[in-house]
Amino acid sequence: MLISRDKFVGLEEVTHLCAGGESPMLKSHEQAFNRFMRDKSMGERTREKQDAVLKTTREQCAQLLSVEVDDVTLLGSASEGINAVMYGLSWQAGDNVVIADVEFASGVYPWTRLADQGVEIRIARHRDWCVDLESIDSLIDERTRVVLISHVSMFTGQRMDLAALSALVRQRGARLVLDATHAVGVVDVDASLADVVVSSCYKWLLGVHGCAIFYCNRERFPELEPPFLGWNSVSAAGGWRAPLEMTLRSDADRFIPGNPSYVSIYLLNNALDALLATGIHSIEEHALKLTGALHHGLTDQGWEVMTPAPAEFRAGNVCLMTDRVDEIAQTLREHQVMVWGTYAGDARLRISAHVYNDQDDVEKCLQALSSIR
Numbered sequence: 142m143l144i145s146r147d148k149f150v151g152l153e154e155v156t157h158l159c160a161g162g163e164s165p166m167l168k169s170h171e172q173a174f175n176r177f178m179r180d181k182s183m184g185e186r187t188r189e190k191q192d193a194v195l196k197t198t199r200e201q202c203a204q205l206l207s208v209e210v211d212d213v214t215l216l217g218s219a220s221e222g223i224n225a226v227m228y229g230l231s232w233q234a235g236d237n238v239v240i241a242d243v244e245f246a247s248g249v250y251p252w253t254r255l256a257d258q259g260v261e262i263r264i265a266r267h268r269d270w271c272v273d274l275e276s277i278d279s280l281i282d283e284r285t286r287v288v289l290i291s292h293v294s295m296f297t298g299q300r301m302d303l304a305a306l307s308a309l310v311r312q313r314g315a316r317l318v319l320d321a322t323h324a325v326g327v328v329d330v331d332a333s334l335a336d337v338v339v340s341s342c343y344k345w346l347l348g349v350h351g352c353a354i355f356y357c358n359r360e361r362f363p364e365l366e367p368p369f370l371g372w373n374s375v376s377a378a379g380g381w382r383a384p385l386e387m388t389l390r391s392d393a394d395r396f397i398p399g400n401p402s403y404v405s406i407y408l409l410n411n412a413l414d415a416l417l418a419t420g421i422h423s424i425e426e427h428a429l430k431l432t433g434a435l436h437h438g439l440t441d442q443g444w445e446v447m448t449p450a451p452a453e454f455r456a457g458n459v460c461l462m463t464d465r466v467d468e469i470a471q472t473l474r475e476h477q478v479m480v481w482g483t484y485a486g487d488a489r490l491r492i493s494a495h496v497y498n499d500q501d502d503v504e505k506c507l508q509a510l511s512s513i514r
């Protein structure tokens with residue numbers, strides 16, 4: 142494993158293979174939380190202290206995404222980031238948005254708000270659980286404003302070829318909105334290939350709820366306006382003498398109208414210290430090794446594995462479709478193996494491998510599943 146299990150809360154007894162749902166808390170978050178408590182109590186100096194942590198955290202995010210820090214900020218959730226794009230663009234009747242059928246709900250529902258403006262939602266259908274570039278390409282035309290796709294699918298585990306997707310969307314003059322929630326923190330993501338990137342922080346990034354990465358490529362997406370404005374959106378203000386005078390900030394923080402969730406950001410800062418020190422390339426290699434072994438073992442046992450086998454088309458998730466969820470759920474609980482999808486009871490199970498997992502975890506999971514098979 143890359144980060145020792147004993148650095149996390151609650152991993153002594155269980156085999157935790159569900160970072161794709163919720164990752165366990167780093168024990169060092171307690172110190173980060175204490176730092177937040179101390180800084181929060183410093184009166185007027187509080188803002189200066191908290192803004193310093195926000196600045197460092199934005200720098201860490203920019204490093205992770207290989208982009209300029211001014212293009213990155215932290216909104217409240219990935220879902221909020223997608224809604225910011227929907228509300229931040231001015232739409233015309235006849236425009237369309239392209240998504241995939243296996244997209245997460247928050248990549249789908251926001252666009253339905255545009256129906257009464259005459260905006261069409263086009264849905265690329267998967268084949269054998271894979272979304273291919275041809276099916277996306279066939280839906281794009283000169284009225285396509287946005288293509289929203291997950292870099293790594295939460296549903297199937299498929300990783301898109303980001304460079305090829307980016308080239309395709311750009312060539313057709315549309316904007317690529319990438320949900321990288323299941324990619325950032327586990328595989329290398331070059332965000333500059335997209336026009337907007339959103340990512341939750343409570344899964345692969347080892348943070349908590351309340352903040353999510355929002356990257357907006359200002360050069361490529363100048364028409365995107367912040368949909369909500371507040372005191373934090375501006376770099377200059379007229380004050381009581383000229384209340385309506387203001388200059389919008391030029392950096393991505395213009396998308397944050399008020400105070401962000403600093404407590405979440407302190408914890409994200411701490412998590413990113415750990416992930417960046419480990420190195421994203423090592424993390425990717427480690428996760429691919431473990432998901433490769435999972436994929437191989439599950440296929441051998443005869444399960445319907447939805448995730449593609451080649452390493453370049455998967456990341457930290459291996460997903461399987463089954464009509465035996467209840468039986469699997471019970472067996473895995475008896476073996477103290479945690480995966481995702483057993484409580485929701487949908488027919489899809491997701492097994493995830495991250496920095497605190499090792500080959501032993503993979504064996505335990507496979508062994509438990511083989512007892513059912």
Ligand SMILES: Cc1ncc(COP(=O)(O)O)c(C=O)c1O
Binds near residue numbers: 220245320322341342
């Ligand atoms: C692909 C994807 N995007 C977004 C989210 C939700 O993110 P948030 O709660 O930050 O809006 C999830 C949660 O499971 C997800 O799988």
